Amino acid sequence: MALSHAILVCLTERPMSGYDLAKFFDTSIDFFWKATHPQIYRELKKLGEKGHVSSIEEVQSGKPNRIAYSITDGGRAALKEWSREPVALPLIKDDLLVRLQAIEYVDKKALKEQVATRLEAHREQLGQYFHIKDVRFSDGQPPAEDLGKLMGLELGIQNEQGWISWCESVLERLEADKQ
Amino acid sequence: MALSHAILVCLTERPMSGYDLAKFFDTSIDFFWKATHPQIYRELKKLGEKGHVSSIEEVQSGKPNRIAYSITDGGRAALKEWSREPVALPLIKDDLLVRLQAIEYVDKKALKEQVATRLEAHREQLGQYFHIKDVRFSDGQPPAEDLGKLMGLELGIQNEQGWISWCESVLERLEADKQ
DNA sequence: GGCATATATGTGTCAATGCACATATGGATG
């Protein structure tokens, strides 16, 4: 049920539609929470029924109408309650690491390509995070309410940098390991 | 369906029971794959039906009989096939980071405690990884078939160290942020 | 004596998730 909280947290920033949220998940909080758009639309409906979000339909011509969701006082109260509950263990699943464990039973050529692809993805994500940091946190101390976002971003940057150097070192060693 | 592959990969190391696997997931590959024991037992059954693992029941007195699973040639072939498929996107969900994004709507005292708890968990995990590295990879170059495991372990260590320094810095800033 | 813990295996059930598909249209690319 933590997707509902992740959505509420996004909506504390500004009202968003399901479409906006899907993009926001993809770009901004991608490294610690992923969600697909059907999941988001369904969850928004439930949140509406609980009264944690309110919605306004904006009529558009040509495109389908946009439904903008805002967090309500009830939603903010739910966030506060939730914040007192113990944190769930972080959930991680990474195929690539699993393959690496079985290196002698795996197609080496494919593995090298997969690590290279991953390296590229992390470089791109790092660029994205730097961009966000630039446009949002370039001017010295951020306001207190943005401190958490800055700290999350820093972890993301650190994480991407770690992955990048690790991928590079893995590629070197896979190349060296002729056979 | 990637749990099945994670299990097969574990079994390339040595035959294990469901119980062994659950512990192995918990301690060795915890940072990139998590699984609970009911999941593991059910998956083992399916793998048996497909012929990817074979099992031997060891009669024990007092305790329930232990069922030891081994990977078969069919299982190894399945691993090779799987290794050529594109890698699934890593899946990550981390509650703590979500809470941090909504720092102004969250119980600050609880948040500090939660970060501190997380810090402790990462310190412990780092110790565990160092221990594994020590007993398994202390003597110079590892054999080629263990290279992947060493590289995975290195990523785990790097990852834990990153988290530790990040948690420390977050705690400092949360303390500084009086209000 | 009771209670927790470790060993060892499972079932039953519901929530969460992923993926394919469905609909509608404007604008850009080739």
Place this chain on the structure above:
DNA sequence: CATCCATATGTGCATTGACACATATATGCC
């Protein structure tokens, strides 16, 4: 002029996954 991409919302279905519960016994702790 066709195809792809972006905008925008969803349904339907199968798989995964989490969590409580169930069983059986030995050992150590208070």
